[in-house]
Amino acid sequence: MLKGKNALITGAKQGIGKSIAIKLASQGCNIGVNDIIKDEFAHETIKMLEKYNVNVSWHKADISSKTETDKMIDNFIDKHGAIDILVNNAVSSIKKPFLDITEKDWEFEVGNALKGYLFCSQKVANEMIKRKTKGRIISISSIHSLVAADNNTVYGICKAGINRMTMSMAKELGKYNIICNAIAPGYIDSRPLREDKEYLRAGEGYADEAKTHIPIGIGGVPDNISDLAAALCSSVGNYINGQTITVDGGLLTRFPIPDLEQS
Numbered sequence: 001m002l003k004g005k006n007a008l009i010t011g012a013k014q015g016i017g018k019s020i021a022i023k024l025a026s027q028g029c030n031i032g033v034n035d036i037i038k039d040e041f042a043h044e045t046i047k048m049l050e051k052y053n054v055n056v057s058w059h060k061a062d063i064s065s066k067t068e069t070d071k072m073i074d075n076f077i078d079k080h081g082a083i084d085i086l087v088n089n090a091v092s093s094i095k096k097p098f099l100d101i102t103e104k105d106w107e108f109e110v111g112n113a114l115k116g117y118l119f120c121s122q123k124v125a126n127e128m129i130k131r132k133t134k135g136r137i138i139s140i141s142s143i144h145s146l147v148a149a150d151n152n153t154v155y156g157i158c159k160a161g162i163n164r165m166t167m168s169m170a171k172e173l174g175k176y177n178i179i180c181n182a183i184a185p186g187y188i189d190s191r192p193l194r195e196d197k198e199y200l201r202a203g204e205g206y207a208d209e210a211k212t213h214i215p216i217g218i219g220g221v222p223d224n225i226s227d228l229a230a231a232l233c234s235s236v237g238n239y240i241n242g243q244t245i246t247v248d249g250g251l252l253t254r255f256p257i258p259d260l261e262q263s
């Protein structure tokens with residue numbers, strides 16, 4: 001179903017974005033890789049994508065700038081002819097206690113983690129409407145949109161905003177056959193690792209304390225997110241709209257304090 005579709009993924013040089021790009025390419029989808037940095041990981045990702053014999057384009061842009069993202073989406077359409085799938089994934093965050101957050105921190109984080117998602121989605125939706133494309137827009141949220149943790153107030157606010165934005169987009173864009181959903185990952189070991197070190201992913205030393213709170217006792221890997229993203233772009237996602245789907249091994253089902261009734 002994804003053969004010949006055109007997908008743009010933000011923040012895709014590494015981590016979860018890279019995994020989504022590879023998963024979609026492996027199903028025949030042409031890929032636009034966006035990131036703010038072009039480094040060795042970006043080159044490696046592009047090389048890996050090209051092995052799938054799909055059209056691959058590179059788009060260096062800062063998603064917090066509407067001028068840059070408008071240009072990026074125009075360039076993507078020039079190269080691919082249309083856009084069928086947008087995955088809003090890029091993020092930069094600042095970890096700080098609530099009492100220390102500055103106006104500059106707020107503007108930086110809201111800029112890339114919320115404003116960027118909204119204006120990329122808006123421009124892409126307009127392009128889809130223009131071409132009557134039955135599009136999919138997926139935004140990567142977080143379990144931190146649903147629960148509070150230390151030092152991530154603004155990140156959590158942005159992710160909660162993404163969940164809500166997804167509902168509005170689903171409501172207003174449904175009549176154009178554009179389906180919008182969000183994915184809220186839990187602990188996903190998204191470190192860029194060399195191929196020979198891949199066996200370390202989510203293993204011992206990664207989120208060991210958190211794993212004791214995850215019912216299935218393991219950390220997540222980027223494939224856990226990209227499998228769902230690809231499914232949402234396929235016929236599996238034909239009737240799923242406006243949802244934020246948590247992918248966390250069951251972490252949020254669990255009350256983290258020992259159960260007093262049982263002790």
Ligand SMILES: NC(=O)c1ccc[n+]([C@@H]2O[C@H](COP(=O)([O-])OP(=O)(O)OC[C@H]3O[C@@H](n4cnc5c(N)ncnc54)[C@H](O)[C@@H]3O)[C@@H](O)[C@H]2O)c1
Nearest residue numbers: 011015016035036062063089090091092112142185188190
């Ligand atoms: N890894 C996790 O455990 C986890 C958990 C919950 C949610 N998430 C979400 O998943 C998504 C991907 O996370 P990841 O762990 O792969 O992160 P990552 O840091 O490995 O990748 C993020 C990418 O975004 C790029 N980027 C940052 N700011 C940008 C900007 N302004 N414009 C363009 N590109 C920019 C970075 O250069 C980087 O390549 C994020 O939205 C994150 O909030 C991750």
